[in-house]
Amino acid sequence: MKAVTWRGVNEIGVEDVPEPTILNDHDMIVEVGLSATCGSDLHLMGGYIPAMRAGDVLGHEFMGTVAAVGPGVTKHRVGDRVVVVSFTSCGHCWYCRQELYSLCDNGNPNPGITEALWGQSIGGCFGYSHALGGWAGSHAPYIRVPYADQGAFTVPADVSDERALFASDAAPTGWTGAHQAGVGPGDVVAVWGGGGVGQMAARAAMIMGAEQVVVIDRYENRLDQVRTQIGAETLDYEQDDVPAALREITGGRGPDVCIEAVGMEAHSPGPQYLYDQAKQQLRLQTDRPTAVREAIYACRKGGSVFTLGVFAGLVDKFPLGAVMNKALTLRGAQQHGHRYVPEILERMSRGEVRTEHLATHVMSLDDGPAGYRMFKEKEDGCVRAVFHPHD
Amino acid sequence: MTSTRADGAVAVGERVVRRVRSALDPMTTAPPSSARSDPGWLAVTVLPDVDLETLPPPLTDLGDEVEVRVRPAAGGKGTELRARLRDGGSAGPVRRLSGTDREARLRAALREAKQVIEVGEVLRVDPAPHGERPSTPAGLLLEAWTRAAPRGGVR
Ligand SMILES: NC(=O)c1ccc[n+]([C@@H]2O[C@H](COP(=O)([O-])OP(=O)(O)OC[C@H]3O[C@@H](n4cnc5c(N)ncnc54)[C@H](O)[C@@H]3O)[C@@H](O)[C@H]2O)c1
Ligand SMILES: [Zn+2]
Ligand SMILES: [Zn+2]
Numbered sequence: 200m201k202a203v204t205w206r207g208v209n210e211i212g213v214e215d216v217p218e219p220t221i222l223n224d225h226d227m228i229v230e231v232g233l234s235a236t237c238g239s240d241l242h243l244m245g246g247y248i249p250a251m252r253a254g255d256v257l258g259h260e261f262m263g264t265v266a267a268v269g270p271g272v273t274k275h276r277v278g279d280r281v282v283v284v285s286f287t288s289c290g291h292c293w294y295c296r297q298e299l300y301s302l303c304d305n306g307n308p309n310p311g312i313t314e315a316l317w318g319q320s321i322g323g324c325f326g327y328s329h330a331l332g333g334w335a336g337s338h339a340p341y342i343r344v345p346y347a348d349q350g351a352f353t354v355p356a357d358v359s360d361e362r363a364l365f366a367s368d369a370a371p372t373g374w375t376g377a378h379q380a381g382v383g384p385g386d387v388v389a390v391w392g393g394g395g396v397g398q399m400a401a402r403a404a405m406i407m408g409a410e411q412v413v414v415i416d417r418y419e420n421r422l423d424q425v426r427t428q429i430g431a432e433t434l435d436y437e438q439d440d441v442p443a444a445l446r447e448i449t450g451g452r453g454p455d456v457c458i459e460a461v462g463m464e465a466h467s468p469g470p471q472y473l474y475d476q477a478k479q480q481l482r483l484q485t486d487r488p489t490a491v492r493e494a495i496y497a498c499r500k501g502g503s504v505f506t507l508g509v510f511a512g513l514v515d516k517f518p519l520g521a522v523m524n525k526a527l528t529l530r531g532a533q534q535h536g537h538r539y540v541p542e543i544l545e546r547m548s549r550g551e552v553r554t555e556h557l558a559t560h561v562m563s564l565d566d567g568p569a570g571y572r573m574f575k576e577k578e579d580g581c582v583r584a585v586f587h588p589h590d
Numbered sequence: 591m592t593s594t595r596a597d598g599a600v601a602v603g604e605r606v607v608r609r610v611r612s613a614l615d616p617m618t619t620a621p622p623s624s625a626r627s628d629p630g631w632l633a634v635t636v637l638p639d640v641d642l643e644t645l646p647p648p649l650t651d652l653g654d655e656v657e658v659r660v661r662p663a664a665g666g667k668g669t670e671l672r673a674r675l676r677d678g679g680s681a682g683p684v685r686r687l688s689g690t691d692r693e694a695r696l697r698a699a700l701r702e703a704k705q706v707i708e709v710g711e712v713l714r715v716d717p718a719p720h721g722e723r724p725s726t727p728a729g730l731l732l733e734a735w736t737r738a739a740p741r742g743g744v745r
Contacts, residue, residue, distance in 0.1 A: 204721040214721035222714040252732050271710070272617030291708040293637050293667050305705050308715040312735060313726035315687045318744060329736040335718040340703075345713060 203567030224271030261337035284536035371536035373399025384408035453499035462508030485512035689742030
């Protein structure tokens with residue numbers, strides 16, 4: 200079958216790969232209906248997450264139809280329309296029972312790699328390097344889904360494919376950030392990054408009762424989506440002094456909750472950008488933490504900062520003094536989607552969560568390299584390139 | 591003087607804790623603090639209660655080569671499953687992380703036993719569909735690390 204693959208740093212290919220088969224009793228095979236690009240893929244593309252091997256199939260945000268089920272699957276049948284969480288989690292270990300699914304002890308068959316990096320291993324993720332399990336990704340006509348009863352959810356009949364797709368990754372990531380950062384009624388919430396993840400974090404914060412939500416980015420088309428599709432306010436960091444504007448909005452206090460949805464390749468208008476980029480390219484730091492630094496400075500005393508953006512290793516010039524002296528709570532997480540998807544699908548069905556506007560460019564697998572280029576360079580207002588494998 | 595009294599109180603406290611701990615751990619008479627500083631033990635925590643009679647094959651296959659102990663984990667986090675090679679000895683961090691130490695097989699067996707106990711089967715990833723893999727040095731190195739990753743670890 201045809202698949203979009205990682206061939207090397209900034210090199211995406213389309214090639215023939217074998218079809219997946221059922222290997223475990225709890226597996227199923229899903230015929231992929233739609234499969235999206237995600238900001239996380241850009242970190243793989245740029246070589247910032249080094250455990251990619253040429254030929255690895257990309258893609259972790261997808262939905263489709265059940266094509267085959269293993270003997271241990273009880274929740275799904277052939278023909279079910281499902282959306283699948285990007286993380287592979289067993290549902291039975293202590294972390295899964297705490298509903299911290301991305302921390303699953305069992306979902307990563309290669310635990311030695313992340314143990315070496317971080318001291319402990321976390322769960323696995325489709326199409327996301329050998330460090331997170333070596334699972335083949337979803338930019339292909341078929342994908343094997345382990346722990347199918349845990350990670351796959353039936354899509355309500357009145358939710359379109361284009362909407363359900365983002366219940367796989369972008370939306371539950373936003374829910375993870377807003378919920379685990381402790382957003383509650385009356386909060387003022389600032390979100391760095393107006394991509395799919397930032398937009399969903401803003402929507403989740405609104406649903407959780409935030410009084411005011413502000414999203415920060417520099418791309419006008421993304422900020423326009425935030426205002427019209429999400430209903431949150433916006434700041435353009437190339438035009439506004441972000442910390443000053445946030446102080447003004449909050450009567451001098453700063454936001455109660457700051458959610459960072461940018462990640463390790465953050466852009467910055469100042470000279471510090473060149474410094475961070477040079478250090479990252481010389482491997483003196485692995486990640487550029489511009490937005491995290493700004494979130495920490497902007498946050499109110501005693502407030503909460505959450506890193507949803509992906510970081511792989513070490514950062515430089517980290518304002519630990521502000522974290523300590525302002526008594527901030529700093530947390531991060533990969534998404535705990537299994538916990539939030541049922542609620543998200545219900546809200547999608549009621550029209551409270553709309554996501555189809557994120558799929559700005561829908562194309563065939565043959566257009567994989569072009570889709571990734573457009574997404575990376577934000578060409579033609581691309582917010583997410585989405586592949587349709589059966590075209 | 592005060593400090594002596596305080597030290598005495600700590601010592602009594604420790605004895606009590608040790609007695610409680612060793613009562614919880616039916617396989618040992620030695621205080622667990624010495625087991626912890628003993629380098630040979632590898633451990634995983636499994637969620638349901640397990641006992642030594644119901645351990646699954648990935649561990650029991652190693653037979654008399656290994657010594658296994660169980661004890662309840664703190665705070666209801668399940669059961670701590672500990673094992674060590676009888677003719678012990680722990681390698682340095684590089685050999686442990688690369689899964690080339692003598693304990694590598696035991697490390698993998700503990701992880702697999704945990705999966706059998708918690709999920710009922712051992713998760714497999716290979717063969718995963720993939721495209722052409724050129725034999726570059728970096729690619730081969732990553733493949734070797736990936737092959738070792740189920741057996742390698744911080745402990
Ligand atoms: N935690 C998780 O489980 C999880 C899941 C999915 C994605 N992610 C991560 O979330 C991040 C965002 O993902 P996405 O798909 O929305 O990516 P994206 O690339 O579409 O969006 C990132 C946005 O951040 C903006 N940005 C860059 N520098 C900025 C700065 N200094 N201040 C404010 N905005 C800035 C960019 O202009 C862009 O619009 C990525 O790091 C991705 O890896 C995490
Ligand atoms: Zn993602
Ligand atoms: Zn688990």
